[in-house]
Amino acid sequence: xxxxxxxxxxxxxxxxxxxxxxxxxxxAKGSYTTIIGQNGSGKSTIAKLVIGLLEKKAGTIIVDGxxxxxxxxxKIRQKVGIVFQNPDNQFIGATVSDDIAFGLENxxxxxxEMDDIIHHFAxxxxxxxxxxxEPTKLSGGQxxxxxxxxxxxxxxxxxxxxxxxxxxxxxxxxxINDLIDEIxxxxxxxxxxxxxxxxxxxxxxxxxxxxxxxxIMEGKPEVVLAKEKELKALSLDVPFAYKLNxxxxxxxxxxxxxxxxxxxxxxxxQLALKK
Amino acid sequence: MPISFKEVSYTYSxxxxxxxxxxxxxxxxxxxxxxxxIIGSTGSGKTTLVQHLNALLLPSAGEIEVLDxxxxxxxxxxxxxxxxxxxxxxxxxxxxxxxxxxILKDVCFGPLNFGIEPQEAIKISxxxxxxxxxxxxYDxxSPLELSGGQxxxxxxxxxxxINPQILVLDEPVAGLDPQSSKAMMKLFVELNRRYNKxxxxxxxxxxxxxxxxxxxxxxxxxSVIRHVTKDEFFMDDDILNELKIAPPAIINVKAMLxxxxxxxxxxxxxxxxxxxxxxxxxW
Amino acid sequence: MDSIALGRYIPGTTLIHxxxxxxxxxxMLFLLIAIFIPAGFYGYLVITIVSLxxxxxxxxxxxxxxxxxxxxMIMMIMLMVINVLVVKTGYVIITFxxxxxxxxxxxxxxxxxxxxxxxxxxxxxxxxxxxxxxxxLGIEDLLAPFVRFKVPAHEIAMMISIAxxxxxxxxxxxxxxxxxxxxxxxxxxxxxFKEKIAAILSLIVPLFVSSxxxxxxxxxxxxxxxxxxxxxxxxxxxxxxxxxxxxILLFVxxxxxxxxxxxxxx
Numbered sequence: 001x002x003x004x005x006x007x008x009x010x011x012x013x014x015x016x017x018x019x020x021x022x023x024x025x026x027x028a029k030g031s032y033t034t035i036i037g038q039n040g041s042g043k044s045t046i047a048k049l050v051i052g053l054l055e056k057k058a059g060t061i062i063v064d065g066x067x068x069x070x071x072x073x074x075k076i077r078q079k080v081g082i083v084f085q086n087p088d089n090q091f092i093g094a095t096v097s098d099d100i101a102f103g104l105e106n107x108x109x110x111x112x113e114m115d116d117i118i119h120h121f122a123x124x125x126x127x128x129x130x131x132x133x134e135p136t137k138l139s140g141g142q143x144x145x146x147x148x149x150x151x152x153x154x155x156x157x158x159x160x161x162x163x164x165x166x167x168x169x170x171x172x173x174x175x176i177n178d179l180i181d182e183i184x185x186x187x188x189x190x191x192x193x194x195x196x197x198x199x200x201x202x203x204x205x206x207x208x209x210x211x212x213x214x215x216i217m218e219g220k221p222e223v224v225l226a227k228e229k230e231l232k233a234l235s236l237d238v239p240f241a242y243k244l245n246x247x248x249x250x251x252x253x254x255x256x257x258x259x260x261x262x263x264x265x266x267x268x269x270q271l272a273l274k275k
Numbered sequence: 276m277p278i279s280f281k282e283v284s285y286t287y288s289x290x291x292x293x294x295x296x297x298x299x300x301x302x303x304x305x306x307x308x309x310x311x312x313i314i315g316s317t318g319s320g321k322t323t324l325v326q327h328l329n330a331l332l333l334p335s336a337g338e339i340e341v342l343d344x345x346x347x348x349x350x351x352x353x354x355x356x357x358x359x360x361x362x363x364x365x366x367x368x369x370x371x372x373x374x375x376x377x378i379l380k381d382v383c384f385g386p387l388n389f390g391i392e393p394q395e396a397i398k399i400s401x402x403x404x405x406x407x408x409x410x411x412x413y414d415x416x417s418p419l420e421l422s423g424g425q426x427x428x429x430x431x432x433x434x435x436x437i438n439p440q441i442l443v444l445d446e447p448v449a450g451l452d453p454q455s456s457k458a459m460m461k462l463f464v465e466l467n468r469r470y471n472k473x474x475x476x477x478x479x480x481x482x483x484x485x486x487x488x489x490x491x492x493x494x495x496x497x498s499v500i501r502h503v504t505k506d507e508f509f510m511d512d513d514i515l516n517e518l519k520i521a522p523p524a525i526i527n528v529k530a531m532l533x534x535x536x537x538x539x540x541x542x543x544x545x546x547x548x549x550x551x552x553x554x555x556x557x558w
Numbered sequence: 559m560d561s562i563a564l565g566r567y568i569p570g571t572t573l574i575h576x577x578x579x580x581x582x583x584x585x586m587l588f589l590l591i592a593i594f595i596p597a598g599f600y601g602y603l604v605i606t607i608v609s610l611x612x613x614x615x616x617x618x619x620x621x622x623x624x625x626x627x628x629x630x631m632i633m634m635i636m637l638m639v640i641n642v643l644v645v646k647t648g649y650v651i652i653t654f655x656x657x658x659x660x661x662x663x664x665x666x667x668x669x670x671x672x673x674x675x676x677x678x679x680x681x682x683x684x685x686x687x688x689x690x691x692x693x694x695l696g697i698e699d700l701l702a703p704f705v706r707f708k709v710p711a712h713e714i715a716m717m718i719s720i721a722x723x724x725x726x727x728x729x730x731x732x733x734x735x736x737x738x739x740x741x742x743x744x745x746x747x748x749x750x751f752k753e754k755i756a757a758i759l760s761l762i763v764p765l766f767v768s769s770x771x772x773x774x775x776x777x778x779x780x781x782x783x784x785x786x787x788x789x790x791x792x793x794x795x796x797x798x799x800x801x802x803x804x805x806i807l808l809f810v811x812x813x814x815x816x817x818x819x820x821x822x823x824x
Contacts, residue, residue: 039452040422051782074784082782085450088727089775094691094719101794106784108792118794136726139317150783167450169317169479170521196452235454240524247550253557261524261531269535272557331737356743364741371731372738374763384760388743388753419767433742 003029003158003190004050009059010213011042011049019045021213022059027158027206032184032191034201034221037210038235043194045213047162051080064157078107081151085163087143088136096122096138096146097131103154121149125179141172145179152183159183161193173197201225202239202259209234225259276342278305278328278441278473280499283337285323297323299497300337305490310467310474312484312505314520315494321477322367324494325443328475329362330355342440360389363439367446369430373418378404378429381418385437396436403432407462424455431459435466441473442466448480456480460487485509485523485544493518510542525549565626568686573802574616575687579696581803585810586684592813593676597820602672608813609679616687626682627675634674641667690722695795713787720776728769735764 004027011020020042027033035043048054050061052073061068063076084090093099100118109117122128125145130138135146144164151159161180165173177200184191193200201207207224209217211234217224225231228238228246241261248255253271257264285298297320305311315321326332327339330352339346344358352358366372375381379400386396404413407428413421418429431447444463448456464487466472478484484491484505491508493501501514508514512530515522522530528549529539537556543549569575574582592605613623647662685693698715705711736746739760746757785791 038454039424048778053778053781074786077782077784084775084779086775089772090779092720092723092776092780094689094723098691098794102780102785103783105791105794106786106789108790111792111794111796114794136723147779154783170481171316171519174521198453237453240528243546244528244550247546248553251550251554253554261528265528265531265535268532268553268557269537272537326737329741331740356745359741359743364738366734366738366741369738371764371768372735372742372760373767374760384756385742388745437742 001029002026003064004192005060005062006046006050007060007062009046009049009061010057011045011054012057013045018057018213020049020056023210023213023215024059025208025215025218027190027192029157029190030188031205032203033193033206033208034204035192035194035208035210036196036198036201036236037216041210042213043210044162046210047082047160047192047194050160051077051082078154079157080160081154081156081158082160082162083144083147083151083164085166087140087147087167090147091135091143091150094134095132096127096135096149099135099146100150100153103150107154117153121153124152124183125149139172140168141175144168144172144176148176148179148183156189158190158192161191161195163194163196166196198225198237198239202241202261209236222259276307277340278307278342279303279340280324280327281338281340283327283334283339285320285327285332286335287323289335297497298327298334301497301499303492303499303502305473305475305492307473308467308471309489310464310476310487311490311492312488313475313477313492313494314479314481314484314518316518319494320497321494322445324499325364325445325475325477328441328443329359329364331364356389360437361439362441362443363434363437364443365431365434365445365447367449368427369434369447370423370426372430372433373426376417377415378409378418378421379414381429382433382436385433389437399438400432400436403435404429406435406465407432408458424451427451427459431462439472441475443475445477446479447476448478448483456483463487481520481523485525506542506544509544565682565685567689568618568622570617570687572616572687574612574683576802577687577806578797578799578803579688579692580699580797581799581807582684582688583693583696583700585807586680588810588814589680590677592817593673593680595814595817595821596824597817598824601817601820602676604813604817605676608810609676609683612683613679616683618683618686622686623679623682627678630674630678634671637670637674638667641670691719691795692797694719694722695793695797699797712791716787724772727772728765731768732761732765735761735768 006026007024009020009023010018012018023042023046035046037043045054049056050063052068063079066072066076068076091099092102097118100121101114104114104117118131119128122131125148127142127145127149130142135143138146165176168176180191180193183189193204195201202221202225204221207219207221208215209224216234217227217230225239225242228242231238239259241264242258245255245258245264255264255267257267280301280303283298283301284296287295287297301324313321313325323332327334327346328341330346333346333352334348336348338348341358342361346352373381375384379397382400382404383396386399387393391399401414409425409428409432418426421429434442447463448459451459460483463474463476467474476488488505491501491503491505492499493514495518501508509522509526515526525544525546529543532539539552539556541552543552589605589608592601595601613620642659642663643657645663645666646660648660648665650658651661651664652659694715697718698711701709701711701714739757744757744760746754749757
């Protein structure tokens with residue numbers, strides 16, 4: 001079942017060229033989709049269109065059976081949560097608990113119920129010990145975890161990460177990537193991640209490649225990521241496993257696995273055993 | 276000429292309840308003419324360390340030598356400008372320092388501040404804009420209408436136009452896409468090789484450390500705990516584990532194979548030698 | 559930054575800290591009004607005693623209050639000089655460098671001085687014992703009855719709290735831009751007038767650009783989480799008035815009424 005359907009979506013910032021140009025794709029419920037493409041390819045613009053922060057020029061966006069329009073926008077914003085790139089520019093509350101409460105306040109949740117909800121989601125992102133801390137004083141990874149808790153508290157069906165780890169250090173990146181995996185697996189949440197991290201793409205279920213606002217390639221990572229020539233033409237990289245596979249191939253070791261490093265290593269081990 | 280730190284300590288907000296000792300008796304000698312990567316976790320003191328090089332911060336204790344200049348604790352620095360002309364410092368997210376109406380004017384701002392004649396400033400600014408990959412059509416455009424990556428190129432050209440001998444870069448590619456990052460790192464290598472600039476790069480990206488640096492300095496909890504060549508650094512499994520640094524993919528393959536019982540002999544820092552070693556082990 | 563005392567919150571759990579922010583704001587307003595009641599030196603004595611009582615209850619050091627006074631000292635001295643030069647009532651007390659200083663001037667100056675100091679002390683007690691967020695909540699609630707007269711109480715409170723939230727970020731940003739421009743040879747201390755203008759522009763323009771960027775990002779984040787400015791929303795932090803709050807308010811009102819009576823008798 002598709003939880004997000006995008007048909008012929010177009011958008012323009014300046015009426016001259018289209019930042020999103022007749023893009024169409026669907027996203028299956030419970031899947032983990034990554035969207036890749038160079039800066040300026042329209043990835044973030046699509047995310048903003050889906051959540052109604054920008055108004056489309058043409059096309060349709062259907063979220064969980066509901067078409068996006070000015071009447072449905074509030075409902076759709078409840079169904080789609082988004083975590084943005086800059087951890088410093090997306091919290092409002094003076095403390096972690098106030099910040100998680102912000103979305104609940106907007107949706108008129110009874111203040112008496114808020115404490116329980118805040119506790120539950122702060123726990124889910126491992127920030128229970130920081131409820132009374134000021135968000136400004138947290139690390140980048142912690143700030144993004146608070147942002148995730150704030151979004152999760154609104155019980156969305158889809159979570160969009162708009163380069164949510166690109167400003168974090170390696171530790172912060174790992175924290176957030178692990179958390180995304182956990183949310184995806186435990187809650188069966190649909191995840192859409194806009195990313196530059198090719199290794200994250202390897203571990204997703206589905207990848208969409210954008211260029212100049214158009215969907216250029218789409219499919220399972222093992223298929224899309226093996227198209228070295230096409231990716232190079234878009235200045236995108238292939239996974240390290242692909243490079244290793246190719247280099248070994250030139251020396252006479254032919255391996256089946258092209259993108260997953262763990263599986264490639266397993267294959268090598270089996271070859272070594274046969275020797 | 277030395278670029279050295281001797282027992283340098285630095286405390287933020289001293290004598291207040293918020294006092295924080297960011298550097299604790301740092302000793303390090305950066306090698307002139309090389310590309311040195313400065314690594315360490317967030318809050319380890321990397322940024323504090325590099326801001327001493329052009330006296331943006333003055334040490335609370337200890338002494339710094341930069342080329343022929345000495346910076347000591349509690350002694351005001353004379354002739355700050357000439358020091359800052361020698362040491363160019365590019366901040367994290369340098370795109371937030373652009374302010375002039377045109378790109379060319381913005382790049383000229385530094386050289387003019389340092390007393391370079393207007394005509395000469397324009398000449399070197401144009402040269403640097405071409406070097407970072409922005410052609411003439413950009414000269415008269417407003418820096419504010421560029422994309423993030425292009426803005427950053429302008430900001431870096433603005434420091435290069437000062438023609439410093441030492442270039443200090445604080446996470447110069449943070450937040451850029453992989454392609455722009457690569458292009459920028461290659462630019463720094465060119466500056467080092469062709470223009471003989473000493474380059475210090477604060478970075479979190481181990482792939483970049485492996486691909487582009489000569490030396491590695493590790494900062495941990497306000498102290499420099501290692502200063503080794505890049506090869507030594509990546510051959511030392513202990514330090515990678517100790518610092519909890521996720522190693523570059525090439526190094527990681529060896530560890531993954533080892534975990535499955537295949538031990539490759541020697542150290543392999545490039546794809547060619549790695550594949551050779553695998554072939555040897557498997558055939 | 560660390561030396562700024564005016565308007566700064568000092569964490570604590572004293573009676574004054576725990577008072578309802580609305581009660582504290584109202585008490586402050588009443589005491590400020592009281593300062594302007596012409597009840598003579600006895601009036602000021604009463605308000606001074608009340609202020610000192612509040613200071614000691616809040617466990618605030620006198621030194622902290624003096625720190626808060628420091629930034630406006632210059633203003634006070636200016637006022638005094640002007641008063642001494644302009645006011646010519648009463649009798650001449652002393653002739654200083656050819657200027658005749660009248661007793662009226664001294665009294666006037668003293669009145670203004672006492673009023674200013676008391677005003678600052680009272681507002682400092684409020685800001686030092688109330689978290690910025692609680693202060694905003696208090697203001698929002700106190701303004702709520704005026705919503706029917708088109709006073710945007712909630713919007714005002716939201717704006718204040720966002721401003722407070724971004725102050726540390728902007729200070730950090732300013733410091734970073736200053737250092738970045740210093741690296742490009744900007745020298746705010748020396749240089750000619752024209753160079754100084756360029757130096758200031760090199761700080762202000764980037765600060766504006768990045769603030770607009772932050773504002774846009776924050777607006778997006780708020781909207782994405784369902785914020786609609788004029789829509790109905792609930793509030794997580796609820797304020798409660800209890801017995802101690804009522805007693806304090808009553809006490810302050812009694813003082814106000816008492817001072818009005820004294821003023822009438824005089």
